[in-house]
Structures are given as C-alpha cells and as structure tokens.
Amino acid sequence: ILNVEQSPQSLHVQEGDSTNFTCSFPSSNFYALHWYRWETAKSPEALFVMTLNGDEKKKGRISATLNTKEGYSYLYIKGSQPEDSATYLCAFSNDYKLSFGAGTTVTVRA
Amino acid sequence: EAGVTQSPTHLIKTRGQQATLRCSPISGHTSVYWYQQALGLGLQFLLWYDEGEERNRGNFPPRFSGRQFPNYSSELNVNALELEDSALYLCASRARSLETQYFGPGTRLLVL
Numbered sequence A: 001i002l003n004v005e006q007s008p009q010s011l012h013v014q015e016g017d018s019t020n021f022t023c024s025f026p027s028s029n030f031y032a033l034h035w036y037r038w039e040t041a042k043s044p045e046a047l048f049v050m051t052l053n054g055d056e057k058k059k060g061r062i063s064a065t066l067n068t069k070e071g072y073s074y075l076y077i078k079g080s081q082p083e084d085s086a087t088y089l090c091a092f093s094n095d096y097k098l099s100f101g102a103g104t105t106v107t108v109r110a
Numbered sequence B: 001e002a003g004v005t006q007s008p009t010h011l012i013k014t015r016g017q018q019a020t021l022r023c024s025p026i027s028g029h030t031s032v033y034w035y036q037q038a039l040g041l042g043l044q045f046l047l048w049y050d051e052g053e054e055r056n057r058g059n060f061p062p063r064f065s066g067r068q069f070p071n072y073s074s075e076l077n078v079n080a081l082e083l084e085d086s087a088l089y090l091c092a093s094r095a096r097s098l099e100t101q102y103f104g105p106g107t108r109l110l111v112l
Helices: none
Strands: A005-007 A010-014 A019-024 A032-038 A045-050 A056-059 A062-067 A072-077 A086-094 A097-100 A104-109 B005-007 B010-013 B019-024 B031-038 B044-050 B053-057 B064-068 B074-078 B087-094 B107-111
Touching: A005 A086, A010 A019, A019 A104, A032 A072, A045 A056, A045 A062, A072 A086, A097 B031, A097 B044, B005 B087, B010 B019, B019 B031, B019 B087, B019 B107, B031 B074, B044 B064, B044 B074, B053 B064, B074 B087
Parallel strands: A010 A104, B010 B107
Antiparallel strands: A005 A019, A019 A072, A032 A045, A032 A086, A056 A062, A062 A072, A086 A097, A086 A104, B005 B019, B019 B074, B031 B044, B031 B087, B044 B053, B064 B074, B087 B107
C-alpha cells in the first residue's frame, strides 16, 4: 500500500484570493504524479500528470510543481473563482495503477 | 469525442446477491481500470485490464472479478454481496503508452 497524503483536508478561500495545497508521496520507485479535480456528481477530471523532478505544469489559473527527491507536489490556484470549488485529488502512479490521496476539498466563497 | 461511460448509474442489491457493473472506455483506449470509493474512504484500486487480460488487482477478495471484451469494454462482477460493498465504483480508461487515466461518472452500488 502506497501512502499518499494530502493536506489540508479542506480549505475555504475568498473569491479572488490564491491558494495552494500539498500532496506527499513515496520518493522511491517514482513513476508519475497525477492531479485530478472532482466536482460533485461529475467524473474526476484529469488536470496534470508529471514525471520529472522539477516539473511545472499550468492550465489556466491552476498550476502544479513536483519534487520527486523529497516526495511532494504543490497545486496552486490563482485568483480563485466559485467554479474552482471541488475536491482535488493527487495520485501516485506505480506500474500503471494509481494510489490516491484522500483529497483536498476547496470551497470558494463569493 | 465521447468520454468513459458506465452503467447503471445506480444499483440496489441485497446481501448475498451478485452485481454486474459495466464500463465503455474512450475509443482507442485499450486499458480499463476499476476503483472503489467506499463511504468515508479514498479511491482504492480494484482491477486493471489491458488487451483482454487482467494485469493487476488491488487488495480485494476474489469475489470481486471482471473481464474485458474484444471491444475493450469491461464488466466488474461482485459476488456474494456484503453490506460494506456499498460504494461508488469508478471506471477509467487509458491509451496505450500514455499515463493519463480518464474516468467515467461511476456506478453507485447500495447493498441492503
């Protein structure tokens, strides 16, 4: 069982503010790190997959960084909007199967 | 392009019965994965099928099984249902040699 941890479990952010949260994962036998956004009653949406130490990916106002040596990834949301409210999951990829963290639930207050 | 589809969306069974869940992958994807999210828990890997073969399975009992058909669609079968099998079951598909898994909307199974 691979221990993938996300913190905080939940956070509230004011509309327009920026925020970030963490995913930690085993640094040995690293293959890839995935981020997903999961809105209620919808399918988890793939945001990023990162494989190289130092990788930075960006999609609109959302970006992510990866540190494979110390085993962590940050997800950043710049200028949060109500539509950013969702649970953000990270997943460690090993042998093509995903081990998920419990998620960070973001609530953006208007 | 159509995404991953799953059926049914909801399923109610009683203890001891069998449940069959279905998944159609994105066209061109050859791998199908099944995950379980039980109440209060995170997504847990169940099974991986690729090119019709079971490639890997998670820490679940043998009464969880499945298959992949020649058109790459997949079924998950859960025999001898127990109350704790009540969960959301997600299917995901992946294209060969690519990393990203794309998820369907899930089947919510309730065992009474």
